[in-house]
Amino acid sequence: xxxxxxxxxxxxxxxxxxxxxxxxxxxxxxxxxxxxxxxxxxxxxxxxxxxxxxxxxxxxxxxxxxxxxxxxxxxxxxxxxxxxxxxxxxxxxxxxxxxxxxxxxxxxxxxxxxxxxxxxxxxxxxxxxxxxxxxxxxxxxxxxxxxxxxxxxxxxxxxxxxxxxxxxxxxxxx
Amino acid sequence: xxxxxxxxxxxxxxxxxxxxxxxxxxxxxxxxxxxxxxxxxxxxxxxxxxxxxxxxxxxxxxxxxxxxxxxxxxxxxxxxxxxxxxxxxxxxxxxxxxxxxxxxxxxxxxxxxxxxxxxxxxxxxxxxxxxxxxxxxxxxxxxxxxxxxxxxxxxxxxxxxxxxxxxxxxxxxxxxxxxxxxxxxxxxxxxxxxxxxxxxxxxxxxxxxxxxxxxxxxxxxxxxxxxxxxxxxxxxxxxxxxxxxxxxxxxxxxxxxxxxxxxxxxxxxxxxxxxxxxxxxxxxxxxxxxxxxxxxxxxxxxxxxxxxxxxxxxxxxxxxxxxxxxxxxxxxxxxxxxxxxxxxxxxxxxxxxxxxxxxxx
Numbered sequence: 001x002x003x004x005x006x007x008x009x010x011x012x013x014x015x016x017x018x019x020x021x022x023x024x025x026x027x028x029x030x031x032x033x034x035x036x037x038x039x040x041x042x043x044x045x046x047x048x049x050x051x052x053x054x055x056x057x058x059x060x061x062x063x064x065x066x067x068x069x070x071x072x073x074x075x076x077x078x079x080x081x082x083x084x085x086x087x088x089x090x091x092x093x094x095x096x097x098x099x100x101x102x103x104x105x106x107x108x109x110x111x112x113x114x115x116x117x118x119x120x121x122x123x124x125x126x127x128x129x130x131x132x133x134x135x136x137x138x139x140x141x142x143x144x145x146x147x148x149x150x151x152x153x154x155x156x157x158x159x160x161x162x163x164x165x166x167x168x169x170x171x172x173x174x
Numbered sequence: 175x176x177x178x179x180x181x182x183x184x185x186x187x188x189x190x191x192x193x194x195x196x197x198x199x200x201x202x203x204x205x206x207x208x209x210x211x212x213x214x215x216x217x218x219x220x221x222x223x224x225x226x227x228x229x230x231x232x233x234x235x236x237x238x239x240x241x242x243x244x245x246x247x248x249x250x251x252x253x254x255x256x257x258x259x260x261x262x263x264x265x266x267x268x269x270x271x272x273x274x275x276x277x278x279x280x281x282x283x284x285x286x287x288x289x290x291x292x293x294x295x296x297x298x299x300x301x302x303x304x305x306x307x308x309x310x311x312x313x314x315x316x317x318x319x320x321x322x323x324x325x326x327x328x329x330x331x332x333x334x335x336x337x338x339x340x341x342x343x344x345x346x347x348x349x350x351x352x353x354x355x356x357x358x359x360x361x362x363x364x365x366x367x368x369x370x371x372x373x374x375x376x377x378x379x380x381x382x383x384x385x386x387x388x389x390x391x392x393x394x395x396x397x398x399x400x401x402x403x404x405x406x407x408x409x410x411x412x413x414x415x416x417x418x419x420x421x422x423x424x425x426x427x428x429x430x431x432x433x434x435x436x437x438x439x440x441x442x443x444x445x446x447x448x449x450x451x452x453x454x455x456x457x458x459x460x461x462x463x464x465x466x467x468x469x470x471x472x473x474x475x476x477x478x479x480x481x482x483x484x485x486x487x488x489x490x491x492x493x494x495x496x497x498x499x500x501x502x503x504x505x506x507x508x509x510x511x512x513x514x515x516x517x518x519x520x521x522x523x524x525x526x527x528x529x530x531x532x533x534x535x
Contacts, residue, residue, distance in 0.1 A: 033310065064302025069332065135291065137291075
């Protein structure tokens with residue numbers, strides 16, 4: 001399916017505008033809420049690429065769970081703009097950040113202009129995914145057959161993180 | 175998409191949107207009369223038969239009131255919050271199937287606005303955004319009670335969303351699909367026959383534990399009693415919508431009732447056969463002895479009616495529970511979510527796996 005240019009450019013423009021807001025807004029909550037809108041636009045872009053599962057997970061995990069936790073923590077700790085002033089970078093640090101950002105941006109522009117997409121198309125074309133029963137089914141079958149080991153290792157990693165977090169919290173309270 | 179598809183989609187959107195918008199006034203009446211019934215009072219009984227028209231003056235009052243914005247609020251997010259809570263139920267109802275398909279002119283129409291292959295994940299994804307309306311309202315109000323309400327709501331929603339998602343996994347395993355349309359269709363099969371009784375393969379019969387967990391979490395996600403801590407009028411005055419008045423407050427109420435409708439529709443299509451006809455309707459359809467297009471239209475009407483009746487039952491159930499149970503305390507709420515519901519929903523997945531392994535489904 002071809003991406004409708006109207007939707008692509010409106011999602012992209014909103015995403016860029018609100019990414020700017022994330023950086024520029026003084027209040028942490030406003031920044032966080034702007035980031036939610038950025039995630040939404042990404043979800044829209046994924047959905048237009050026919051990757052409905054990725055779009056749903058993007059919204060479910062990032063916008064629905066992680067950002068809610070972020071906002072919860074910001075509200076709970078009552079972080080406001082003045083308390084962030086002490087964390088501002090010095091003049092050298094600012095120069096480094098700007099230089100790095102410009103470098104990264106030019107790398108992206110170069111990559112888009114100079115490289116060509118791969119000539120051979122992978123095994124999963126939109127038609128074949130559609131025939132196999134939609135990308136939710138295809139993805140879950142792959143995850144639980146070919147990629148079962150990395151998948152399970154990832155969950156062990158997450159379990160380790162949870163146990164670690166609980167251990168740290170417990171040590172501090174006693 | 176050609177003209178036929180556009181018209182079909184527009185008609186389906188109208189069929190869903192109009193009842194969804196009128197849910198709030200109807201439910202406001204049901205709630206007030208229902209509470210009066212349970213508390214041995216009369217309730218609103220002056221305007222119209224049984225006070226049925228009471229919602230019209232209520233709506234006029236909401237719209238006619240002055241709508242001031244307090245000076246101490248964050249204006250942008252304060253105005254955005256009621257809209258954010260209202261968008262969520264509108265979006266989620268799009269994937270709930272309310273009747274099976276019918277063929278007109280050789281074209282198949284599915285009675286589901288958006289047939290996404292992510293199915294119920296879409297409902298969970300968009301439903302998880304409902305908390306933003308509450309967070310924005312609480313934070314932008316610059317009021318400590320409102321902030322407390324929204325803090326409570328964000329922790330409550332995160333805690334109960336986990337169990338909600340995990341309890342649906344059982345259904346997905348049993349029917350091996352995430353498509354809500356296919357889940358509703360699969361529930362038409364016969365599970366077992368007990369003499370004259372035919373028990374269909376409804377979700378509740380094969381996933382009773384999953385159903386109980388889902389029902390409980392649905393109450394928490396819609397912020398209804400016994401889980402209405404974000405509002406908690408006896409401790410937080412009115413919680414997150416304390417600083418709102420007139421139509422903005424009414425939008426929050428509409429969002430709450432519409433969320434109830436979405437939750438009821440979701441329960442009905444996952445656990446009560448969705449649009450599968452209620453017992454007896456098949457024989458009525460046989461007696462009518464129709465054929466061709468008329469038969470199809472009557473069949474679809476019967477299916478939509480069955481879905482609507484199931485949905486209405488759960489709407490009433492929400493009201494029923496609200497005026498029966500007291501509110502949880504905050505620590506009880508957290509303990510219940512993490513120490514009871516989460517292990518139970520994990521156990522449900524395990525039991526379902528064992529049953530599928532021994533082919534009991």
